[in-house]
Amino acid sequence: MKNKKSVQSNIQSGQTSLKKKVMLVFLGGLVGFLNGFFGGGGGMICVPTLEKGLGLDNKRAHATAIAVIFPLSLVSCAIYIFKGAIQSLPLLTVGLGVLAGGIAGSFALKFIPSKTLRIIFAVIMLVGGVRLII
């Protein structure tokens, strides 16, 4: 019979090899850099990292990604504010919109076919991206 301590440490550390830990730190670094540099989008790398690196299903990967990105965004946001990038505050209007849209979006999740939506979203990103470069 295993004692409680070793079982606990097993649960906490699992059989994660050093190589895997280093890989996770490295991928986390990539998520952090992109999220800080672009002020978002960390989830685009974080979700696949959680799926492939930690074997999470899509739903858990999405939820857990928010928990991972939260502290990263907190740090990035502090730097943006400290360096004076967020002086004027249209924050309240945009923020209110995001709140309303976010609630609507999480309810709509059940009713909207995700494939069609993904393609529409990709087209919007492409157009927006090109427009920003030009």
Add this chain to the structure above:
Amino acid sequence: MNIFLQILFGVLGGFFGGLGMGGGTLLIPLLTIFLHFDQQLSQGINLLTFLFMAVFSLYIHSKNNLIVTKNIVYIIIGGVIFSVAGAFLATVLPSIILRKCFGGFLVILAVVEFVKALKKQAN
């Protein structure tokens, strides 16, 4: 008019964010292109609104037991360190350069999405 657009863009970004598709990749270009915000301001607003929304999302997801904590500490350690580097670099670059970099990032993400969609159809 501007206030109306600010709310509208917020709703659109929040909606896609709520769907789990990355609201920031929509909100940031909308603010920069149509409202002529500094790229840094758009990105900063996105970070702030994300933090705000994340509190609610995390509360709901943790109630549904969807958050896995095992091993995520390694990702967070690497992430926090490089967040400092990324955010610092973003705030010292000229807005127009950052804007073009962000545009490139969006194009890459769009291409990845298309490839994924095509692969799924082939299967």
